[in-house]
Amino acid sequence: MFMILESHFVIHNDYDFSQIPIGFERFFLVVFMADAGKIGVVVFFTISAWFLIDKEVALYSSLKRLWILEREVLFYSIILGVVYYCTDLIGTKVLAKSFLPLLTNTWWYVSAYALFLVFLPFVLSGLRLLGKEKHLSLAVISLILLGVLRYIPGFPAADDSYATFILLFIVISAYKWYFKPLNIVKSVLCIIIGICFMILRFSVFDAAYMFSGFNKPDAFGQVYVFPVLMVGFGLFSLFNQMTFHSKVVNRIAKSAFAVYLITDYPASEQLLWGRLFDLEHLYQYSFAIIKMLIILFCIYLICTVVDFMRQFIFAFSIDRNPGHLFDIFTNSIVSCRPYMRLRRFILSAMRDSMERTNRSL
Template sequence: MGSETMASHKASPSTRISNWGGGRNSSIELLRIVAMFMILAHHFVVHNGYDVKNLSLGPERIFFQLVMQGDGKVGVVIFFTISAWFFLDKEQTIKSNLKRIWILEREVLFWSLALMAFFLVFDRADFGMKTIVRSVAPTIMGMWWYVTAYATFLALLPFLSKGLRAFGEHMHYALAITVLAIWGLTSFIPGTFGVNDSVFGFIYLFILISVYKWYMKPFTLKQTWLMTGTGLGFFLLYTCASVMLSLFGIDKGIFIIRSFKLPVIMVGFDMFLLFDRLSFRSRIINRIARSAFAVYLITDYPATRTLLWKHLFVLEDLYQQHFAILQILGILLIIYLVCTLIDFVRQGLFAVTVNRNRGHWFELAWNKASEWAIKLTQSIAKA
């Protein structure tokens, strides 16, 4: 889309997220770190070898399920929102997004193969042929749901972005209202149909984020806090309802919600807006944030997940110790830091190898594919 077309639309709300002073705004990079820690805490609860619902009802159990389990869903919304917000400032092309997928796949494949090799050598327990096959083609085989959904979203993004622009303001508003009516308002009711953790959820979020950035007046600080409070209010409402049901012997868990239900979106997106109001620069934070995605890839690899949450850090053992919550949070922080340090090694390896001419192999492949496409088109036209 050219500059003239872009200029015909309303100006986007100002943001501090784009290159702040020639670099990254560290407030958003800090939020990226926080979001990934929330996701890590979520995985500790949902993948643990000990079901948190076996704990007696009390403040600790409520914390595990309401805060740790629930915040992971908010973290997914935040993590995606940071990326989507940047996409809305630039023209999206097939080539640029395939290149993003190419660069993403390098890191994903590195960790998939590296972790496969590690567990084949040091820990073959719970490591079958299925995991090996998935490790060779992690994105296609859905090794990590976020990676597969995000790569698919990137492939569709040029068409989605141009389509939403072509809709214009009124049709875009109508679409946003429609999806909110279908999946948003009903999501306040526990147990209703919603959007799963998939590429469809990312498209749903992108529709809402883009209508805000392209056409809406930016929320004031008061409005942002009001929406955050409303979303958190529903979190607490679900908790109270679940506690009451458990007293009558109906134990469905204190907090069960998906990433793309409206209360989660409200809290996640508004946290993003609140952090956007801050502006500072820190090389340390920016450096750590570069490894946030690696923390997810390392800790949510199936064999790592089993090792961490079913063998090393089982809730049943940790729960019985003094200051259990603080100890668990400390353990998660150490895991986060260790994974970050390990990824620094990966970044160093990439710096002297594939990143020396970043995207060079993609450009070669793209040019070759373009030549074949032209020849194929010409041969079809002559036929």
């Protein structure tokens, strides 16, 4: 999540970082901060997907998981919307959208992950039926769509959407089901090779800038190209080999998602990366990179403390029986007469269709 925060600081900043002169600051900002965002997304999604692969996921349980996720999302969406509205940073229209964050795509990750959860039961069942050979073939195609075709100019490559998460899930599940886990040496090697390719890409674009004036060092960096996938999978695999328990780390990790929600809210981006921490002035100071990392660490710490308060409120309210309201809501819908009639009608229509098909055959 800190990698994602670093990336947002660079790519959402009011100052175009491609205007920074060639040097160490430009190199670090592009390779180890801007490009780090998608690596963080790959790791973050892989952690959640890893524990869903071997579960029996039904549509009901998937929607219930989405309901529980939505509580935190809605909490921050409304709180941030009201605070920024009272400080005149947003208008009434944006405030109204804060009450429907999923439908208004306030956070792309939340909306994409919500749709992924809806499709998950069907995708998981389909992958299990495919078998090893077809699943591996599909995983190869998914890797090509994710990490290779982006390098073809004009090709509609995978971007920030639920489809990207489905493609990643296909690859992750194939790895978990049919391959031996990478050991520590291979994981570290995967990370090093990926970083080397990222440095090579940066060098190519800076060379193009020097000789032809092409000044887009972030080109191909903000998508799920193959080096990004290599570093992301390598990092996950590396730490998956280790056994480590810490109540402090677990407590902080519970607030990682909140850091994203707080800092990536549209008005928060405008406040943080437009007004308070302008890259144009920061990079000119001595030890600029160190100062930037300290600032980002402080932001992360403040957001974590804020989420501790949210967890305290939830612990004495809706977390006492998580998902209870969802159970009541769904049970009331399932037991109502219109639903039962519609269900009987659909099942009857399906049976009639199958009988007609059998007779024709």
